[in-house]
Amino acid sequence: MYEKNGEKYFVVDSHMHYWDASPENWVPGAEQYAKGWIECFHAYQSLGPAETHWSIEHFQKYSEADLMKDLFEDGHVDVAIAQPTYLKEWYTEGFNTTERNGQLLRNHPDKFRLNTRFDPRDGEAGMREFERNVEEWKPLGAKLYTAEWNGDSRGFKLSDPECYKFLERAQELGIRNIHIHKGPTIWPLDKDAFDVSDVDKAATTFQGLNFIVEHVGLPRIEDFCFMATQEPNVYAGLSVVLGGLMHARPRFFAKVMGELLFWVGEDKMTFGSDYAIWEPRWQVEGLVDWDYPEGHDYDDYPRLGVDGKKKILGLNAAKLYDIPVPAELQLSADTPAAQDDAELVNREVAQA
Amino acid sequence: MTVLSDTRVLGSNSNDAAAASSLGTTARVWEALRAVRDPELDTDVVSLDFVASVEVSEHGVAHVSLRLPTYFCAPNFAFLMVADAHDVVSAADGVSRADVVLIDHFASDAINAGVAARAGFVSSMAGTEVGEAVAELDELRRTFTERALMAGTDLVVRPLMREGVTPEQVAAMTLGEAPASDDLRRLRARRRELGIPSEDTDPLVVDPTGRTVGVDALPLHLRKARSYQVGVDANTSICRGQLAARYGV
Numbered sequence: 068m069y070e071k072n073g074e075k076y077f078v079v080d081s082h083m084h085y086w087d088a089s090p091e092n093w094v095p096g097a098e099q100y101a102k103g104w105i106e107c108f109h110a111y112q113s114l115g116p117a118e119t120h121w122s123i124e125h126f127q128k129y130s131e132a133d134l135m136k137d138l139f140e141d142g143h144v145d146v147a148i149a150q151p152t153y154l155k156e157w158y159t160e161g162f163n164t165t166e167r168n169g170q171l172l173r174n175h176p177d178k179f180r181l182n183t184r185f186d187p188r189d190g191e192a193g194m195r196e197f198e199r200n201v202e203e204w205k206p207l208g209a210k211l212y213t214a215e216w217n218g219d220s221r222g223f224k225l226s227d228p229e230c231y232k233f234l235e236r237a238q239e240l241g242i243r244n245i246h247i248h249k250g251p252t253i254w255p256l257d258k259d260a261f262d263v264s265d266v267d268k269a270a271t272t273f274q275g276l277n278f279i280v281e282h283v284g285l286p287r288i289e290d291f292c293f294m295a296t297q298e299p300n301v302y303a304g305l306s307v308v309l310g311g312l313m314h315a316r317p318r319f320f321a322k323v324m325g326e327l328l329f330w331v332g333e334d335k336m337t338f339g340s341d342y343a344i345w346e347p348r349w350q351v352e353g354l355v356d357w358d359y360p361e362g363h364d365y366d367d368y369p370r371l372g373v374d375g376k377k378k379i380l381g382l383n384a385a386k387l388y389d390i391p392v393p394a395e396l397q398l399s400a401d402t403p404a405a406q407d408d409a410e411l412v413n414r415e416v417a418q419a
Numbered sequence: 420m421t422v423l424s425d426t427r428v429l430g431s432n433s434n435d436a437a438a439a440s441s442l443g444t445t446a447r448v449w450e451a452l453r454a455v456r457d458p459e460l461d462t463d464v465v466s467l468d469f470v471a472s473v474e475v476s477e478h479g480v481a482h483v484s485l486r487l488p489t490y491f492c493a494p495n496f497a498f499l500m501v502a503d504a505h506d507v508v509s510a511a512d513g514v515s516r517a518d519v520v521l522i523d524h525f526a527s528d529a530i531n532a533g534v535a536a537r538a539g540f541v542s543s544m545a546g547t548e549v550g551e552a553v554a555e556l557d558e559l560r561r562t563f564t565e566r567a568l569m570a571g572t573d574l575v576v577r578p579l580m581r582e583g584v585t586p587e588q589v590a591a592m593t594l595g596e597a598p599a600s601d602d603l604r605r606l607r608a609r610r611r612e613l614g615i616p617s618e619d620t621d622p623l624v625v626d627p628t629g630r631t632v633g634v635d636a637l638p639l640h641l642r643k644a645r646s647y648q649v650g651v652d653a654n655t656s657i658c659r660g661q662l663a664a665r666y667g668v
Contacts, residue, residue, distance in 0.1 A: 103490035103525055110489060113664035114657070216550060251657075286459050286654040289569075289646035307657075316656040322649040330646070363581070 068396065069143035069380075071355050074373050077396035079384035080138060080147040080347050082246065082281055082306040082339025085171055086163040089128035094159050101157040108344055111307075114315040115345045129343055131171065139178060142340070142347035145381065146390050148180045150210040150246060165200050172204070180388050182208040182246065185237070187229035188217045194236065201240045207388050208244035209237060210281075213265070224265035231272070238275050244387050245269075249291065250282020250307055261287045263294050270298040277387055279337060282307040288323060292330035302387075303331045305379070306339035309350045313357070321359050325368030333375035337384045351380060374398050441475045444513035448473050448481050451507040458563035459496055460655045461570065461609075464504065467659070468668050471522060479515035481508050484522050488661035494526040495556055498543065501534045523665075525549055564612050565627035570651045571606035572624060573644035580641075589641075590634040595619025 069076045088105035090098075109126050112119075125133075138144040149168035153161045161167065165183045172181045183206045185197040200206070214222045223230060225247065234245070249263055263284050270278045281304035284291030295301040308327075312320035327336055338354070340347035355376055359365035371379075377398060385392050452470055453463045464470055464485065471484040483504060487497060501521050508517040520531045526549045533543020544552040575597060576589055584592075594617060597603055610617040615629035622631045624640065632640045662668060 100525060107489040107491050107661075110661045110664040114660045221550070221552070285657070286650060288650040288653060289566075289643065292646055293643065311657050311660070312653060315660050316653075319649070319652050319656045323653050326646050326649050 068145055069351050069355060071352075074355075074377075075396050076143070076351070076355060076377055077381040077385065077392050078142075078144045078146075078347070078351055079338065079381040079388070079390060080142070080144045080340050080342065081279070081337045081384040081387075082150055082304055083138070083147050083342040083347075084152060084163045084344075085131070085134055085149060085168055086152070086343065087128050087160065087167070088126075088158065088162060092128075092158045092160055094155075094157055097157045104154070104157060104162075111311060111344050114311045116314050116349050119346050119349055121343075126343065131174065134171070134342070135175070135178075137346050137348070138340075138342060142342075143351045144340075144347050146178060146180060146385075146388075147342075148182060148208065148339075148384070148388065150182050151184050152210070152212070153184065165204060169204060180207065180390070182206050182210050182244075184210050184212075185233050186211075186215070186217055187223055187227060187233045188220050190229075194233065197233065197236070198240065201237075201242065205241075207242065208246060208279075209242055210246040210248070212248045214248070225269040225278075226265040226272075230269075234269060234273050234276065238273060242276070244277045244279060246279045246281050246304060248282065249280050249284045249287075251285060261285075261290075263287065263291050266301065267294045267298060270301050274300060276300065277302060279304045279387075281339065283323075283327065288326060292326055295335070296330045301331075301335070302383070303327050303336045304339050305336055306341035307344075309338070309354060310341050310345035313350065313353050318360055318364075321365055322368075324357075324371065325359070325365055328369040328371060328375075333369075333371060333378050334383060336379045337387070338380045354380060440513060441477055441479070444475045444479060444481070444511065445473055447511045447513060448475060448483065448508055451511040452483070452504060454507050455500055455503040457496065457658075458499060458560055458567075459493075460658060461563075461567040461651055462655060464500060467655075468662055468666075469500070471666075475514070479513055481511070481514045481517050483508055483517065483519045485519065486522050486662075486666065487524055488658045488665060490523060490525050492524065494524075494530065494544070494549070495540065495552075495559055497521055497524060497526065498530050498533070498540050499556055499560060501530050505534050505537075561613070564609055566647055566651070568606065568609045568613060568615075568625075568627055569644045569647040571602060571609055571648075573641065573648040574602040575600070575606050576624065576641060577645065586637050587634050589624060590632065590637050592623040593619060594621050594623050597623050 069078055088101065093101035105127055109123055112121065112126065138147055149171055151165045151168055152163045155161050165181065168181050172179045181204045183197065183200040183204060186193055213224060247266060249261060261284060263280065266278050266280060277300045279302040280291055280295070283303045285307060295303060308323055312323060340350055359368065382392065382398065449465060453465050455464045456462060457464060457467060457469070460467065469485050469487060471486040474482045485501060485504060501519055505517050505519045508514060508519060519534060521527045529544050529547040529549055540556050541552045541554065544550060579589060594607065607617040613627065615625060624632045624637065626632055626640065
């Protein structure tokens with residue numbers, strides 16, 4: 068929970084990781100990829116405030132105690148949703164598996180929600196593994212990487228028939244939220260893996276599932292926006308948007324937020340720190356303090372008031388994951404700030 | 420800053436004329452590289468600081484090193500940039516042979532060998548450790564050039580509307596009637612690349628297929644154009660930040 072100016076914000080970090088990228092976990096013969104991967108992540112961290120930068124050694128492997136402190140003691144986070152990233156071709160025990168995240172859930176059941184994953188190209192064996200994970204961990208969500216290589220395959224689409232089988236099964240098993248990585252490439256790719264039309268098709272077909280597009284389709288934010296505006300069950304996952312832009316390029320950050328607020332709206336945007344790339348603390352505090360910079364470039368974007376920030380920081384994700392929110396942290400029925408903003412926007416529209 | 424590696428040329432060479440000529444060629448190679456763009460960012464590789472070094476030998480062999488913000492930048496875009504650089508450097512005056520390499524990238528070896536052999540993307544990646552490719556890159560390039568056209572439309576039209584030009588006037592405006600600017604020149608270039616007419620008498624606002632945009636469709640078209648421009652800006656700032664962190668530039 069974060070409190071500022073008398074307002075209390077319930078914080079759900081809906082996209083974070085608990086990885087082991089230390090040299091001991093590098094697959095022999097694939098060291099350059101394992102090393103290159105974590106160094107690439109580490110470079111992203113440099114886009115945050117200098118005082119939050121870590122040494123590469125610490126960044127490769129941080130402890131559970133580090134994580135608990137960074138998120139819950141210092142980072143204002145109430146509940147975190149742990150997302151898996153396997154990368155077993157490079158990391159012997161995996162980079163960040165369901166099981167590894169499971170340690171967090173076992174030790175702190177009230178602090179975490181655990182997501183699992185599937186890869187439709189793994190066929191029947193993959194389906195059995197997915198079912199086992201769902202049975203063991205009872206997740207409400209899964210994280211998918213469509214750009215990931217697998218054997219001879221150079222990626223898959225959510226709209227592939229094999230993937231539909233998994234999505235159907237996921238729905239039957241009680242999965243509700245599909246987080247899909249559409250952003251900076253996670254794997255060597257040679258095709259247009261940023262294309263989001265597959266999300267569009269799947270979201271139309273599977274009305275019982277929500278699709279949270281992590282990193283909002285970078286480098287194709289606009290294609291994502293044009294799609295999300297038409298699909299009620301598509302959300303914008305703000306990981307990387309906040310971490311990569313809010314501090315380093317505040318004016319561009321403001322424009323991206325303006326675009327997302329215009330096309331997608333504050334009811335369908337979710338905060339994710341992308342920890343351990345970035346710590347949540349400065350992101351939460353920065354978003355609460357955030358407003359558009361001076362200048363006409365931002366005039367016709369929707370404003371973001373206190374209520375909108377509460378939704379983005381936690382209330383939207385709490386709904387998606389059935390996370391109980393204390394009464395005093397819910398939106399109050401009377402919301403003068405939002406009304407002021409609405410009037411402001413109306414005035415601007417009238418003037419335009 | 421990028422490093423001009425001219426020490427060899429300026430050093431022990433006995434032929435001053437050859438040295439001077441190499442220097443001139445070096446400058447021309449840098450200039451030629453400005454025609455090579457990162458398709459995703461719609462910015463040239465010199466402005467982006469992706470050119471690590473240029474060195475021209477006394478025999479006119481141009482050695483160019485390119486670098487990217489991360490070890491895992493998409494190999495398809497990387498291949499396009501290295502291949503384009505090879506083409507423009509080869510064509511520069513005074514260059515007898517171009518030797519363009521990508522450094523510090525997971526697919527450096529495959530890409531460099533493929534470009535040197537003037538092979539396509541698919542055969543360059545075939546059988547390599549980093550994996551095989553499924554398609555050539557013409558379609559990808561076109562997709563991103565179309566996006567550049569949309570983003571460029573925002574850069575040209577937004578200032579006009581801010582000065583009070585009405586949607587009706589914008590919809591009826593020709594390229595020749597729009598005020599000259601770098602953004603307009605770039606927009607025309609992207610249109611030419613897409614095969615869309617770009618003479619003075621051609622309409623200012625067209626969609627990526629070249630169709631004119633009527634006044635009714637204009638507000639949404641411009642709203643989308645702006646979103647494209649914001650996307651390009653956001654990507655560019657992340658890439659620049661990554662490059663700075665990686666190379667201390």
